[in-house]
Amino acid sequence: xxxxxxxxxxxxxxxxxxxxxxxxxxxxxxxxxxxxxxPGRAAALLRQGHPPPTWLASTxxxxxxxMAEDLPRNYQLTNVRGIxxxxxxxxxxxxxxxxxxxxxxxVQQQARxxxxxxxxxxxxxxxLTLLGTGDIARQIAxxxxxxxxxxxxxxxxxxxVAGFDRVYPATELKTALAQSDVLVSILPSTPESRRLLxxxxxxxxxxxxxxxxxxRGSVLDPSALVAALNEGRLAHAVLDVFDEExxxxxxxxxxxxxxxxxxxxxxxxxxxxxVALFVQNLTRFKQGQSLLxxxxxxxxx
Amino acid sequence: xxxxxxxxxxxxxxxxxxxxxxxxxxxxxxxxxxxxxxPGRAAALLRQGHPPPTWLASTxxxxxxxMAEDLPRNYQLTNVRGIxxxxxxxxxxxxxxxxxxxxxxxVQQQARxxxxxxxxxxxxxxxLTLLGTGDIARQIAxxxxxxxxxxxxxxxxxxxVAGFDRVYPATELKTALAQSDVLVSILPSTPESRRLLxxxxxxxxxxxxxxxxxxRGSVLDPSALVAALNEGRLAHAVLDVFDEExxxxxxxxxxxxxxxxxxxxxxxxxxxxxVALFVQNLTRFKQGQSLLxxxxxxxxx
Numbered sequence: 001x002x003x004x005x006x007x008x009x010x011x012x013x014x015x016x017x018x019x020x021x022x023x024x025x026x027x028x029x030x031x032x033x034x035x036x037x038x039p040g041r042a043a044a045l046l047r048q049g050h051p052p053p054t055w056l057a058s059t060x061x062x063x064x065x066x067m068a069e070d071l072p073r074n075y076q077l078t079n080v081r082g083i084x085x086x087x088x089x090x091x092x093x094x095x096x097x098x099x100x101x102x103x104x105x106x107v108q109q110q111a112r113x114x115x116x117x118x119x120x121x122x123x124x125x126x127x128l129t130l131l132g133t134g135d136i137a138r139q140i141a142x143x144x145x146x147x148x149x150x151x152x153x154x155x156x157x158x159x160x161v162a163g164f165d166r167v168y169p170a171t172e173l174k175t176a177l178a179q180s181d182v183l184v185s186i187l188p189s190t191p192e193s194r195r196l197l198x199x200x201x202x203x204x205x206x207x208x209x210x211x212x213x214x215x216r217g218s219v220l221d222p223s224a225l226v227a228a229l230n231e232g233r234l235a236h237a238v239l240d241v242f243d244e245e246x247x248x249x250x251x252x253x254x255x256x257x258x259x260x261x262x263x264x265x266x267x268x269x270x271x272x273x274x275v276a277l278f279v280q281n282l283t284r285f286k287q288g289q290s291l292l293x294x295x296x297x298x299x300x301x
Numbered sequence: 302x303x304x305x306x307x308x309x310x311x312x313x314x315x316x317x318x319x320x321x322x323x324x325x326x327x328x329x330x331x332x333x334x335x336x337x338x339x340p341g342r343a344a345a346l347l348r349q350g351h352p353p354p355t356w357l358a359s360t361x362x363x364x365x366x367x368m369a370e371d372l373p374r375n376y377q378l379t380n381v382r383g384i385x386x387x388x389x390x391x392x393x394x395x396x397x398x399x400x401x402x403x404x405x406x407x408v409q410q411q412a413r414x415x416x417x418x419x420x421x422x423x424x425x426x427x428x429l430t431l432l433g434t435g436d437i438a439r440q441i442a443x444x445x446x447x448x449x450x451x452x453x454x455x456x457x458x459x460x461x462v463a464g465f466d467r468v469y470p471a472t473e474l475k476t477a478l479a480q481s482d483v484l485v486s487i488l489p490s491t492p493e494s495r496r497l498l499x500x501x502x503x504x505x506x507x508x509x510x511x512x513x514x515x516x517r518g519s520v521l522d523p524s525a526l527v528a529a530l531n532e533g534r535l536a537h538a539v540l541d542v543f544d545e546e547x548x549x550x551x552x553x554x555x556x557x558x559x560x561x562x563x564x565x566x567x568x569x570x571x572x573x574x575x576v577a578l579f580v581q582n583l584t585r586f587k588q589g590q591s592l593l594x595x596x597x598x599x600x601x602x
Contacts, residue, residue, distance in 0.1 A: 086423060089448065094404060100395070103404065104405070106561075110556075110561070117569075123387070145447070249414045261411045263416040265407075
């Protein structure tokens with residue numbers, strides 16, 4: 001029998017779900033050829049000198065913790081894909097619409113028994129630009145279209161993607177940003193994406209634009225963001241991801257009036273969905289087939 | 302030249318928009334055969350004994366102020382349709398997603414520099430039931446579908462409507478309610494819709510359900526709502542419309558912890574859109590054609 005070790009913050013739940021599908025779980029990491037693991041926990045073990053498994057199945061989409069240069073890469077790494085799109089779309093439109101329709105203001109007015117309507121713009125016809133055009137972006141695009149938005153995407157090559165009105169290559173990033181009413185970054189942490197949103201590129205956004213970062217914190221230069229907000233060159237930012245998480249208590253981002261901040265909750269891995277993907281891949285593993293959702297160590301995703 | 306009187310809270314804006322389209326406006330209501338009017342303002346004039354115009358073009362969708370029994374009905378009444386769907390959908394999903402993803406809680410946590418993620422359910426797979434299956438409901442349904450929700454509708458006959466997985470006749474309202482995770486009423490104020498949501502029907506909703514009323518206040522019995530919320534038979538309510546507006550300061554709805562309340566802002570008539578519809582109908586009026594968006598005084602919408 002193939003031994004499988006679990007390294008997550010919800011081991012009991014994962015064990016129960018796996019056993020209900022007839023998959024036995026090992027209590028020992030050493031000697032287990034398969035790890036079902038959160039990237040940070042797996043990275044810590046590897047850093048301690050544990051030999052890597054044959055297959056490491058990440059329970060997260062973001063595997064940047066395993067891309068560090070001091071860690072081995074001589075194993076097969078898979079992540080979870082296809083399950084975050086709906087949750088990401090819900091987060092993006094929760095925050096975008098809450099801001100557009102001034103929900104926090106109405107909460108305050110309700111507490112004061114104050115009946116006072118305010119004018120607002122419509123989302124219809126606004127331009128939503130997505131950095132990244134993968135499956136999460138396509139799901140956000142689908143919802144944006146249902147609201148009557150114009151959808152632009154940015155990817156490496158500028159290749160067309162179904163569901164987008166227009167896709168720009170990364171080399172034309174600033175052209176894309178200049179047309180954006182709303183900008184959403186879903187980019188993973190890679191050497192290429194690092195600080196892609198910096199003082200120079202943020203300057204291309206219209207001053208009325210809203211920026212939402214649900215990818216990785218490293219993509220956005222927080223100092224450049226604060227400067228743009230302070231100088232009125234950007235209207236609002238919604239941040240779910242940061243260079244360091246939890247965000248340090250002394251960060252100026254916490255209490256900036258134009259920043260809405262959440263503790264990395266845009267898309268959570270629901271164990272039921274992670275296990276369903278894992279069991280599917282486990283069958284392939286046992287049959288000697290190639291694994292789905294392989295991470296390319298060179299690209300970093 | 303046909304004389305047109307304007308009776309709104311934004312007369313100057315309406316006059317400018319009409320004149321930019323070559324339509325002259327009269328300062329005199331008396332003798333003007335066409336009124337472009339908010340229903341409440343028109344009703345007040347009619348009640349004072351002003352003879353009705355030949356055509357009264359309401360700037361609102363809801364014309365219940367003109368349905369009072371003491372008012373004349375010997376004129377053509379049109380309302381605005383087709384422009385509220387996107388705004389209503391934005392309101393519904395702003396509030397639904399904000400509640401689901403606990404945005405007010407994260408606002409509080411941010412103010413305290415507290416990094417504390419909370420679990421949440423997904424909208425995907427939830428059942429959204431719409432009371433009403435007209436153009437506003439269809440727009441909400443379209444967005445709900447893009448989020449992967451199951452869409453149920455309720456209308457008089459139970460006739461099928463594109464975009465809905467299932468439509469129930471009004472006689473099976475309680476069957477429809479029992480399956481709802483989210484219930485949205487878009488119903489107009491009519492004798493039939495009055496207190497359709499009462500102690501008896503609200504009892505059919507699952508206790509985890511959220512109720513959103515963006516139609517008319519008269520549809521919902523507020524006492525029955527408060528009782529259901531207090532007794533844990535309903536999770537949350539979002540109310541934009543009330544029996545009396547502005548909502549009186551002593552209403553128990555204001556500070557109920559399970560009620561989110563807004564001052565009738567779900568869908569605003571943007572004058573540009575109202576004028577576009579009006580000018581289209583004005584051409585038909587001058588040519589002796591039947592008017593679009595006629596209101597049936599018997600049905601009340």
